[in-house]
Amino acid sequence: MSQKLHRRTLLQSIVAVAATTAFGCNEEETTEQQAAQSRAYFPQSVASGDPRPDSVVLWTRAVDEEHGGDVTLSLEVSTEESFGTLIANPKGLQALVAHDNALKVKVTNLSPRTTYYYRFVYEHDGERFVSPVGRTKTAPAPGEDVAVKLVVASCQDYVGRYYNTWQRLTQLGLDADAIVFLGDYIYETTGDPAFQSTNTLREVKFQKPEEALVQKTGFFQYYAAQSLSNYRDLYKTVRSDPVIQKVHERYPFINMWDDHEFSNDCWGSNATYENGRRTEKQDDRRRNAEQAFFEFLPIDTAGTAGEGSIDVDAEPKYPNTRIYRDFEFGKHVKLIVTDYRTYRPDHLIPEDGYPGAVVMDETVLAALGATPAFANDLFAYVDLDATEYEQHRATLRQVYVAQSQQAGLTQQEASAKAATWVKGKLALAYVNQVLAAAGAGALAIPPAGKPRGLAFVHMGKLNPFDVRGTRNIVIKDTYDLYAAYRYAATQTASENALGTEQETWLKGKLQAANTWKFIVSSVSLSALMLDLRQKTDIPDASLRQRFYFTTDQWDGFPTKKKELLTYVKNNVSNAVFLSGDIHASFASVEEGVPTLTAPSISSSSIKEEAGTAVQGAGFAQGSPIYRYIAVETDQTLRAANPNMVFSEADRHGFLVVEAKPGEVLATYHLLPSSEVHKDYTKRTPNELQRQFITHALRVQNGTITNA
Structure with missing residues (x-):
């Protein structure tokens, strides 16, 4: 019964036969083949990090595709590129499957401001496979007077x-x-058309795309990492x-x-x-x-x-x-x-915020001494919960639900958000615009005599579920005022x-x-x-402002x-x-x-x-x-x-x-x-x-x- 031929044994046999022929590999070529063979076990090479005067972290990923499983390694560290003398040589290090065969090792008792060479070694079936050689450097000693x-x-x-x-x-x-x-x-996405290319020579493919988040932009569909495998x-x-x-x-x-x-x-x-369409708190992700x-x-x-x-x-x-x-x-x-990133609060303007929602009313502006700056009719608002605006409220909610469904929300989700946002104090600059677009211009509310306040629309937010006016291109002066108010009102938590x-x-x-x-x-x-502000060639005066x-x-x-x-x-x-x-x-x-x-x-x-x-x-x-x-x-x-x-x-x-x-x-x-x-x-x-x-x-x- 013939014995199964080991893949590595087969490679060695080919190399040995080639070496006996006139056209076989010379010693240098054999060394290169051995290096290539070794490198296959260390597909991401090596790395070092967090250098301190007496320590550094060394990294590799070691895989044996034929045998699979955990890979046991040793580490060699030397001040000599030839590794003539080892200053550290820990053995029995485990590149675990549970960690995708990645391994990081902290080496201590090193000398300050010293260059070290390191390599990982995998020994298997009597063979020695060596990673690429890395070079690292420890930090200068505390108090050392060096650039x-x-x-x-x-x-x-x-x-x-x-x-x-x-x-x-x-x-x-x-x-x-x-x-x-x-x-x-x-980058967690595989091809977001907003900023990533479609060059297939440089693409990322997930082994388990079914575990990723599917993202859609117009006709484009791509993935965002979600599972550990994806990342x-x-x-x-x-x-x-x-x-x-x-x-x-x-x-x-x-x-x-x-x-x-x-x-x-x-x-x-x-x-x-989702830009506020749905909650995206993802602890496991x-x-x-x-x-x-x-x-x-x-x-x-x-x-x-x-x-x-x-x-x-x-x-x-x-x-x-x-x-x-x-x-x-x-x-x-x-x-x-x-x-x-880890501890920061949400962006100050919520992505699902209703543009017309007043966030600083006349009482707040008066307390801040800011009332004169908001005398313009642009800042007029009404309380939509008043009985006289019942028809306005119904129309605005109807429009909001339609827009939300068009944005991808279900009827139930859209109705719930409408009940949350389309109520209370709303800016007429936005309300009247929506009513006119809906063919209900007859319901327009005159701003004369109405209170003045600051709404999201005054900070550049024109639509719900939109990054513009929320995280990008936000009107600076009104945003700064709102930020300062929120900072005080939340006892600094908002920022x-x-x-x-x-x-x-x-x-x-x-x-x-x-x-x-x-x-x-x-x-x-x-x-x-x-x-x-001074760009008079911009025809829309509302755009002649200062923006973040x-x-x-x-x-x-x-x-x-x-x-x-x-x-x-x-x-x-x-x-x-x-x-x-x-x-x-x-x-x-x-x-x-x-x-x-x-x-x-x-x-x-x-x-x-x-x-x-x-x-x-x-x-x-x-x-x-x-x-x-x-x-x-x-x-x-x-x-x-x-x-x-x-x-x-x-x-x-x-x-x-x-x-x-x-x-x-x-x-x-x-x-x-x-x-x-x-x-x-x-x-x-x-x-x-x-x-x-x-x-x-x-x-x-x-x-x-x-x-």
């Missing part, structure tokens, strides 16, 4: 895009202490890219999440796909997202784990998650990594973005003696306001943002905010505090997204609105935000910050957005180099100047 160089990056959408910016970083060969990745390491697929796909593997093999990462590691524009465990994040990224959440394998199951998940943490880089840098415990922790860490305090925020603190580009970032919590910045300015010397999320490069001084916003690695630029959004709102490419927002984006932003020193809204890249005793040198490395769709791994290094530009800035004494 610190960090790479700051964010937002690396994989779908239809290439990691040319990461490739440029590997070309430069910078001697950086770490890469600070600010969030959106993965793992996203990380495995991204980490299969050879360019990002090289970056992880070269530098330790310090990771924070933003929204897309879970769900776009999320807050806590709440998603926003949030925990699945966190589990995959902890499995696939070399992160030590609490910074207290001892030496050896880090038990991902023991790392707290939502709602008990805590990944905000701090790092010491010698005498000159305290890196404080904050979590903007408690970091959560009370984290904010207390942050203020404590800011008292560190380090020369520079780098505060990491996944979302930007640069004010992104659009001032269209987005309220999903810190602009959406203006009262807390100013309070936090003022605290930092008055109590902390040499603080700098490092942020991302917005897919553009900004440098500005906010309330006296320098803030640097890193561009996206590959995700669609803010200028590209602005063009899509403006056209989606019904403005043609030749219109003044389109020109100011989607063509002259940088000019419009700089004109409206005088504290902005530098802006680049249509380039990808990364930011390098070098901290010295008297200054921080910040250098942007930038690639045109058109080049992110091209695969530069198939071109010469010079071709990619020629596409990049740099812009250097100097941060010193609370100012930012060109270097």
Whole structure:
């Protein structure tokens, strides 16, 4: 009876036979084949993260597709690339199927500011399979007087895009202490037509699409990750890219999440796909997202784990998650990594909010001394619950139900929401418009003599279940007033973005003696306001106002943002905010505090997204609105935000910050957005180099100047 031929034995036999022939492999080729064979067991290569003066976290994913099951590994760590002397060699490490065969190991008792080489080893059937070699670096010792160089990056959408910016970083060969990745390491969707490409060479496929959320935009249908399997697929796909593997093999990462590691524009465990049509509190989905994040990224959440394998199951998940943490880089840098997503409240304007709903009536405005500013008939309102408006109420609810059903709600859901929203104090600017559109213009209510108040429509919200006027393009002046009112009325809860415990922790860490305090925020603190008040070529006067580009970032919590910045300015010397999320490069001084916003690695630029959004709102490419927002984006932003020193809204890249005793040198490395769709791994290094530009800035004494 013949014995079943082992796949690996077959490969070895072929190699052995080939080696005896005139055209067989030479020794170098055999070594390359062995390396390729070994690499198959480590499909996502290796990575390191959370470097401290005496420890670092090392990561790999090891699979044996033939045998399956858990994979037992050993780890070799050395200061020599040849691994001549091992300073650590833990054995019996388990890459568990329960964790998708991902493994992260904390190595301790290391020397400060030292380069280490590491590799994982899988021994099976008398053979030794070695992972690619990784290089990492520990942080300088506390108090060590050395310059610190960090790479700051964010937002690396994989779908239809290439990691040319990461490739440029590997070309430069910078001697950086770490890469600070600010969030959106993965994108939870497989092909959202709002911002993702249909390039099938760069796509994500879920092994279990039946476990994903089905999303529809017009005729397009795509998936959003929901199950643990879905989220793992996203990380495995991204980490299969050879360019990002090289970056992880070269530098330790310090990771924070933003929204897309879970769900776009999320807050806590709440998603926003439905824009208020239905409740989207998804605790299990949030925990699945966190589990995959902890499995696939070399992160030590609490910074207290001892030496050896880090038990991902023991790392707290939502709602008990805590990944905000701090790092010491010698005498000159305290890196404080904050979590903007886990504890923050909802966006101030609810997505399902009825545009006509009055949120600040005449009594509130009078108490605030704001009555004169609202004398215009535009702010008139009535109490729809009064008997005289019974017919108006019935008509408005009928229209609301019809609109809601058209938006995808059932009759029952639409009726319930109508009963919730279409009542009480409503703005006539919206009520009369709806009545006219419904052919009930005869029911229009004259504004004369009516009380004045502020409604959602006065902040730019024109429709229920719409991101516009809720999270994007919100009227600044009325929004700021409402935000301040809500902040006081809720005793700060409405804008408690970091959560009370984290904010207390942050203020404590800011008292560190380090020369520079780098505060990491996944979302930007640069004010992104659009001032269209003097744009007389815009025919609609209602559009000639000041708008926030987005309220999903810190602009959406203006009262807390100013309070936090003022605290930092008055109590902390040499603080700098490092942020991302917005897919553009900004440098500005906010309330006296320098803030640097890193561009996206590959995700669609803010200028590209602005063009899509403006056209989606019904403005043609030749219109003044389109020109100011989607063509002259940088000019419009700089004109409206005088504290902005530098802006680049249509380039990808990364930011390098070098901290010295008297200054921080910040250098942007930038690639045109058109080049992110091209695969530069198939071109010469010079071709990619020629596409990049740099812009250097100097941060010193609370100012930012060109270097």
